[in-house]
Amino acid sequence: MGLRFIFMLTRNDRTVDDAQQQLRTALDLGVRHIGFKDIGLPLAQLKALNLAIKAGGATSYLEVVSLDRESEIASARAAVEIGVDVLLGGRRVDDVLPVLAGTAIEYCPFPGRIVGHPSVLEGTIEEIVASATFLASREGVHGLDLLAYRSREDVPALMRAVCSAVSKPVYIAGSIDNAERIEAVKEAGAAGFTIGTAALDGRYAGAAPDVPGQLGAIIRDVAALNNHLSSLHKKSLKHSFAELTDIRSPRISGRINGMQIKLAKLEGDLAWSFDKAGDKLFFVHKGRLCVRFRDRQEIVEEGEFIVVPRGVEHYPAALDDCCEVMLLEPAGPRLRGPPG
16 A cells, blocks of 8 residues: 555644635545544534545545543544544543444554644653554554654654554654655655645645645655656657558557557568467558458458457458558567467
């Protein structure tokens, strides 16, 4: 699984008033992990927000910011009532787990000591790792929500230490506002990270200040780290065939899923043969191609294609002076046979 970007519809640990509008922007850009806090909007609006997130095909997250026991229990109950997919944050595992029992909600509490609002992570790396190890050992805890960038410790070292100490997913939160920090999250071995205020306030470095520009840059940077960017560009068949001078000598122009895309200029008859390796497709870009089989012949006109199944004898012939054909066939050595 690649690094997961969770867009939080929050500013300074509160769900923003225009969360529905920002949600539409995020969904249009393809964000598929979206969260909010349990404060900032009334429960009814949070329910509607959660429904909209799921209707958009995204996973929903509620992050708890409660500091006292009763508030945290109330937040866990709200998560159940709202129906979120993942509950992030909180510290009182013994109080929250009974509330979540019997639900499908995944629970990722905060390791370490969380104080203040907005929340700050206190404690040494050793103390935070000890807390993380204990929490991850609990049945019903699916992962951890680490406020790494709100710690006074060496943040990369803290993330590496926690991710190395536990086998469950670790999500990094707090003040991530540039590609370098996201890369550090990835290198530490974390499963994902959250960004809220930075994107909503236009603080993500190197991106346009509006929310679409901010989210687009974050998505691009995450895709690059996950090796999900394509280095391939479109090709013109017209120009590719114009560069092809050899007759009857196919040139490999591309590859896809173990298949080779070949371009060939054909003149006259070829010969009876069959391919042992797999099926083959002939697409006629220019001219006309006659493909003879033992029981019939097919005239393939410009813009048409024909598939020749593996092992079937066939006899291609160009009907015009020169026929431009694109072939799609298995990569590797040609396993051809003469007529039997």
